[in-house]
Amino acid sequence: MDCMFKKIAKQGGDIQFDDVETIIGPSVKLEGEFQSKGNVMVSGVLIGKLETSENVRIETNAQIEGDITAREAIIAGNVHGNIIIAQHLSLLSSAKITGDITAGSIAIQQGAQMNGKCSMVATVEPKPADVKQNAASVMQDTTELL
Template identity: 30%
Template sequence: MFNNKSNSKGDNKTMLPTSTVNIIGSGTTIQGDIVCEGDIRIDGQVNGLVSTKAKIVVGPEGDIIGDLVCQSADILGKVTGIIRVDELLFLKGNALVKGDVYTAHFEMEPSAKFNGRCYMGDEVPENNKHGKSVLQEAE
């Protein structure tokens, strides 16, 4: 995955992987925000914001209490919070989403459950223009 190679000038530099995938494994619990640049897969539990400029996958055992912000997302587990997706949000399998969704495109399998409001395109309701999270609204 990581290689130490010398270039033609003789400098030793660490080569980073061409694509970054972050994995929160089953049995792992994180209290706090996760901010990354690459794709992230969550099979454990996260209490806090999960934000990336790439894709978020919440596996069947994944459980997030907090907001998601990303380019695209596949949800198979449970998310309680606001979801903001620039492109496609896909609820698969036995996904359970409790919270509002802001996305350009939304797809949902018949077995998935969604309890909240869905806003598509540039429509942002007046009472949520500042992006208050579910956790903030509960306080």
């Protein structure tokens, strides 16, 4: 288990997992929305959304049924949901992804499986629902000024 807490090499730098704040262990099944401001490692089952402003590591036997949003991520397990990574995403050879991926950069090991769209962008843009909500807010503010 020590290997999970070490730096993981990636092109252009390292993803830090020295200070994992939350571990969802192999015997844990968690349902609901999970939010964190620290590094998160999942070895168990998560049914719901996972959001962190830091890094995520999904271990080989882990299963995620929901969307993942993080700064950087390493995925070795199964994810059925959309993945939004602001910087770097590494898909290890055992990764199985069903869903769309948006990331700043992506490394995919031979053997990793993906079923969905993949986009690499310099910055992660807000979801369409957020854009509509912001546009409606601007329209309301403009109307109030008149």
